Structure formats: C-alpha cells, structure tokens
Amino acid sequence: xxxxxxxxxxxxxxxxxxxxxxxxxxxxxxxxxxxxxxxxxxxxxxxxxxxxxxxxxxxxxxxxxxxxxxxxxxxxxxxxxxxxxxxxxxxxxxxxxxxxxxxxxxxxxxxxxxxxxxxxxxxxxxxxxxxxxxxxxxxxxxxxxxxxxxxxxxxxxxxxxxxxxxxxxxxxxxxxxxxxxxxxxxxxxxxxxxxxxxxxxxxxxxxxxxxxxxxxxxxxxxxxxxxxxxxxxxxxxxxxxxxxxxxxxxxxxxxxxxxxxxxxxxxxxxxxxxxxxxxxxxxxxxxxxxxxxxxxxxxxxxxxxxxxxxxxxxxxxxxxxxxxxxxxxxxxxxxxxxxxxxxxxxxxxxxxxxxxxxxxxxxxxxxxxxxxxxxxxxxxxxxxxxxxxxxxxxxxxxxxxxxxxxxxxxxxxxxxxxxxxxxxxxxxxxxxxxxxxxxxxxxxxxxxxxxxxxxxxxxxxxxxxxxxxxxxxxxxxxxxxxxxxxxxxxxxxxxxxxxxxxxxxxxxxxxxxxxxxxxxxxxxxxxxxxxxxxxxxxxxxxxxxxxxxxxxxxxxxxxxxxxxxxxxxxxxxxxxxxxxxxxxxx
Numbered sequence: 278x279x280x281x282x283x284x285x286x287x288x289x290x291x292x293x294x295x296x297x298x299x300x301x302x303x304x305x306x307x308x309x310x311x312x313x314x315x316x317x318x319x320x321x322x323x324x325x326x327x328x329x330x331x332x333x334x335x336x337x338x339x340x341x342x343x344x345x346x347x348x349x350x351x352x353x354x355x356x357x358x359x360x361x362x363x364x365x366x367x368x369x370x371x372x373x374x375x376x377x378x379x380x381x382x383x384x385x386x387x388x389x390x391x392x393x394x395x396x397x398x399x400x401x402x403x404x405x406x407x408x409x410x411x412x413x414x415x416x417x418x419x420x421x422x423x424x425x426x427x428x429x430x431x432x433x434x435x436x437x438x439x440x441x442x443x444x445x446x447x448x449x450x451x452x453x454x455x456x457x458x459x460x461x462x463x464x465x466x467x468x469x470x471x472x473x474x475x476x477x478x479x480x481x482x483x484x485x486x487x488x489x490x491x492x493x494x495x496x497x498x499x500x501x502x503x504x505x506x507x508x509x510x511x512x513x514x515x516x517x518x519x520x521x522x523x524x525x526x527x528x529x530x531x532x533x534x535x536x537x538x539x540x541x542x543x544x545x546x547x548x549x550x551x552x553x554x555x556x557x558x559x560x561x562x563x564x565x566x567x568x569x570x571x572x573x574x575x576x577x578x579x580x581x582x583x584x585x586x587x588x589x590x591x592x593x594x595x596x597x598x599x600x601x602x603x604x605x606x607x608x609x610x611x612x613x614x615x616x617x618x619x620x621x622x623x624x625x626x627x628x629x630x631x632x633x634x635x636x637x638x639x640x641x642x643x644x645x646x647x648x649x650x651x652x653x654x655x656x657x658x659x660x661x662x663x664x665x666x667x668x669x670x671x672x673x674x675x676x677x678x679x680x681x682x683x684x685x686x687x688x689x690x691x692x693x694x695x696x697x698x699x700x701x702x703x704x705x706x707x708x709x710x711x712x713x714x715x716x717x718x719x720x721x722x723x724x725x726x727x728x729x730x731x732x733x734x735x736x737x738x739x740x741x742x743x744x745x746x747x748x749x750x751x752x753x754x755x756x757x758x759x760x761x762x763x764x765x766x767x768x769x770x771x772x773x774x775x776x777x778x779x780x781x782x783x784x785x786x787x788x789x790x791x792x793x794x795x796x797x798x799x800x801x802x803x804x805x806x807x808x809x810x811x812x813x814x815x816x817x818x819x820x821x822x823x824x825x826x827x828x829x830x831x832x833x834x835x836x837x838x839x840x841x842x843x844x845x846x847x848x849x850x851x852x853x854x855x856x857x858x859x860x861x862x863x
Contacts, residue, residue, distance in 0.1 A: 296328035379790030452800035455811035459834035468516030473829035491554035495561030528588030620704035637858035685725035710852035734822035735802035736776030743769030764819030777836025
C-alpha cells in the first residue's frame with residue numbers, strides 16, 4: 278500500500294459511476310481511466326450505481342441500487358441502516374446527498390458520471406451525462422460516449438483528478454486481524470504488557486516496559502471485552518489480580534509490576550505517584566466482574582476496590598468533590614498539569630459510579646458513592662465548561678489573564694490561580710463517550726475538533742494546540758529524550774489508542790459514515806512501522822504521521838479492535854456503559 282499522510286485528510290470528494298454506462302470490461306481502453314481513479318482513491322469516496330463492481334475499474338466504497346432506495350457499504354456488504362430516512366424521499370440524488378452529508382462532503386464536491394435514464398436535480402453541480410441527454414446548461418459537462426478519454430477530460434475540467442494516492446479497500450478487516458495478533462503478543466502469565474517485549478529491545482531508560490502496567494493493562498482489557506476472547510479475558514483478570522496482590526496498606530495500586538520477580542513500582546517520573554493507575558484499576562476490576570457476571574470475582578475485588586477508593590478520596594484535600602492531582606502523576610507523566618485535571622476528574626466520576634454499582638450488586642449500599650458521583654459531575658460541568666465571566670473568576674480578576682469566552686470543549690485543568698486553555702482531546706472524548714456532555718456540548722465539541730483537524734494526518738492528536746518554546750506553559754523538561762517537543766508524545770503527538778475513541782465518538786454523535794472513513798485512516802496509521810508493517814505503534818509524530826514509539830502497543834491494538842467491533846459487529850460505542858447491579862446475580 279502506498280500512503281500520503283499529507284493528502285490523506287485532504288478535502289474529500291464523492292464520485293458516482295453509473296453501471297449502465299460502465300457495464301462492459303474494456304481493459305485496453307479503460308486502463309488510463311482506471312489509473313486515474315486509483316490515483317485519487319484515498320481522497321475520493323467511490324460509489325457505483327446499480328452494481329457492486331465494475332470490471333476493470335477500482336473497487337468502490339458504496340453501491341446504490343438504480344432507484345436510490347438502498348445503499349450498501351463495501352467491501353463488507355452491509356446495508357447502511359440509516360437509509361432511507363424515516364418518512365423521507367428516496368431517489369438517486371437523495372441517496373447521494375445522504376452519503377455526502379454523513380461524510381461531511383459538500384455538494385460542490387459530488388461528481389457523477391451517469392446515463393440519461395438517471396434524473397439528477399440541480400443540487401449536484403458536477404455531472405457528466407453520457408450519450409447526450411437533457412441536463413441544465415449550468416449543471417452538465419457532456420461527454421458523447423463512455424470512452425475513457427472523454428470521461429477523464431470532463432472530470433479534469435471539473436477539477437477532480439490528481440489529488441491523492443490509493444489505499445486498499447479492505448484495510449480495516451486486515452487491520453482487525455493484525456490487531457488481534459498484536460494483542461496476543463502482549464499476553465503474559467500475570468497480565469498484559471504495555472508493548473510486546475519480543476518486538477522492542479529495551480535499554481536502561483525503558484527497562485520498566487518489562488512489566489504489567491495497571492493503566493495500560495486495564496484499558497487493553499476493557500477495550501477487548503467485546504471480542505469475547507477467553508485468553509484475553511484471562512489476561513485481564515490476571516492483570517487485576519496482580520495489582521491486588523501488591524496493593525499498598527493505604528490502598529494504592531502499583532503503577533506497574535515487573536514480570537521477572539513481581540516487584541511493584543508505585544511511582545512514575547521523579548517518584549511521583551500514579552493517580553490514574555488507581556482510577557483505572559477500580560473501573561477495570563468492577564467492569565470485568567460485571568461483564569463476566571462473576572459474583573465470586575466481585576467478592577474477591579470488593580475490598581481492594583474499597584481501599585483504593587479511600588486512597589483516592591484522600592486526594593480531595595479541600596472537600597470540593599474534585600481530586601487535587603500532583604503534576605505529572607497520570608498518563609501524561611512528563612507534562613505540566615496539576616490540581617483539578619479534567620482527565621483524572623472524569624475517571625474519578627466514573628470510579629464512583631462503578632463502585633456504587635459494585636456495592637449494590639453485592640447487597641451493600643452504594644448510595645454514598647453514587648451521590649458523590651453526582652457532585653463530581655456537577656463540579657466538572659460547572660467549572661470545566663464555563664462562561665467567559667467564570668473563566669476570569671477562576672483565573673483571578675487581578676491576574677490579567679484573558680478569557681477565551683464560551684467554551685467549545687472542557688478545559689484541561691483548573692487551579693486556584695489559573696486554568697489550562699488547551700484542549701485535552703483524550704479527556705474530552707472520554708467525557709463525551711462517558712455521558713457527561715449534553716447534545717449542545719457534543720455538537721460544539723465536534724465542531725471544534727473537526728474544524729482544527731485533530732484527526733490529521735491520522736486520528737488523533739492528544740493535545741491541541743501543542744505547547745511551543747517560549748509559551749508560558751513551556752517546561753524545559755520537555756527536552757528529556759526529546760519526548761515533548763512540539764508534535765511529539767504528549768505535546769501534540771498522534772496516539773492510535775485515542776484514535777479508536779475518536780471513531781467511537783463519531784458513531785455516538787451520529788457521524789457513522791465519517792466514522793468508517795476515519796477507521797480506515799486509523800488502519801493506515803497502525804499499518805505503518807519502523808521495522809515492518811502493522812506495528813500498531815504507541816504514538817506517531819503529530820505532523821508527519823510517522824511512528825516514533827514502541828511497536829505492537831497493546832492499547833493501540835485494543836482501541837482499533839473495539840472501534841472495528843462498533844462499526845462492524847454492533848459493539849457499544851460508549852466508553853463506560855451503565856452497569857446493572859442485578860448483573861452479578863445473587
């Protein structure tokens with residue numbers, strides 16, 4: 278496969294070809310047309326009308342029946358369920374309009390090569406009518422026959438050709454199988470590794486990769502439950518159990534446990550404790566128990582969960598429902614955010630809800646944790662999605678700090694003296710998929726993320742915009758191992774595991790066709806490698822789109838697999854579906 282990270286997310290086009298016009302294979306005559314179509318393949322949604330394939334021409338993305346009443350997604354062959362719209366009109370123009378709208382393609386970028394039997398109204402501006410036929414003068418570029426030169430000339434006049442390069446139409450299915458292989462490489466007797474040890478020679482600075490990590494292991498486990506793979510579920514259970522074995526007397530869960538001798542490590546960079554490892558442990562332990570309906574396992578983990586929650590609650594030093602987070606104490610472990618950090622508060626809210634469900638399921642009373650979750654939700658929405666006046670109040674009226682006005686996304690952090698105005702893409706997607714945002718906020722979030730292109734060149738950057746040298750939040754420690762210079766690692770790098778959440782988010786906000794395109798883009802990112810194809814790399818450079826992290830990263834593969842299951846196997850796009858206390862049985 279040839280790919281261009283710069284062109285992949287160029288403005289999209291939709292090209293519809295009428296099977297009655299292109300119904301006979303003529304390899305010698307059509308070779309030039311085929312080559313031109315392949316040249317624009319990744320920037321163009323290709324639709325065949327009245328057929329699922331046209332011999333000699335590239336495979337399409339969609340097929341529409343001749344009456345416009347059915348749309349089929351290819352190569353999977355499944356029908357687009359959202360069409361026709363209830364009570365709406367059907368027809369070729371309407372079907373093409375439905376696809377274009379779902380993929381955010383403007384009418385001005387919809388191109389058609391049709392016979393005179395198809396009636397297309399003037400919404401479609403760029404039409405090549407074959408064999409003459411009536412068409413409005415401002416609408417049609419007429420070609421006298423289906424000869425490839427005439428079609429190419431007409432489409433060139435419409436400025437379609439020459440934009441990008443091709444991609445395999447079945448790349449998502451290939452990626453799904455490759456993801457399962459990567460997941461298998463990260464299974465050990467005591468749980469999931471973060472990245473395959475057999476594919477990553479480790480130096481002294483990254484020897485801690487030879488470990489089971491609470492954060493990575495739980496995320497990998499949660500996002501592979503939908504696969505119903507016994508080996509992966511067992512690895513998830515082992516990940517939880519090894520963390521329970523090494524829980525500290527105060528309730529803290531290790532950041533990681535070494536494979537060689539099960540030595541636990543409770544800290545990260547600079548000896549700072551890992552807060553989100555404990556948060557993910559609670560969520561993962563509870564959700565594994567509910568998914569497997571294993572009451573015995575629930576009884577096994579309830580006391581470790583209770584101790585972990587008390588340890589976490591102690592981080593709310595001022596009793597305002599939100600945790601006070603030390604700098605660099607979560608997954609962004611070399612990054613300047615602290616006090617009330619959106620990412621950690623979203624997980625804290627969910628951990629409280631899940632603990633309440635666990636207590637209720639085991640016959641205990643979860644009311645206190647459920648009420649606490651409600652207080653956290655109110656605090657997050659009141660403080661992290663504020664008005665302009667509230668932002669100035671948070672920053673302090675004497676500080677002189679500007680206000681960005683009405684928010685388009687939840688702020689990344691808030692302190693008593695300041696606030697972080699940059700968009701933490703990961704945390705906002707977790708909040709959206711977790712159910713924290715109402716429809717208005719979801720719409721504003723989509724408008725912002727899509728508009729700034731967090732999915733370019735691949736889904737998605739973790740932070741927008743990155744911090745540059747000289748900015749007030751720049752830190753010299755960003756230069757350590759060159760990890761956090763702009764567009765690297767946590768400072769605007771591309772993370773495939775967050776890209777999987779982006780695909781699920783698009784489904785949740787009703788952008789299903791766009792989600793299919795973004796899944797293919799994510800597959801292209803995961804196909805790249807430093808040593809070979811399908812490395813499911815840890816992270817990629819934010820502008821070049823090239824892999825720069827560890828190969829065969831477990832959560833990268835898990836996130837792609839779950840996103841694929843959402844689009845092709847009806848898995849739930851929500852990141853934290855509601856738990857029914859009766860799910861543990863009696």
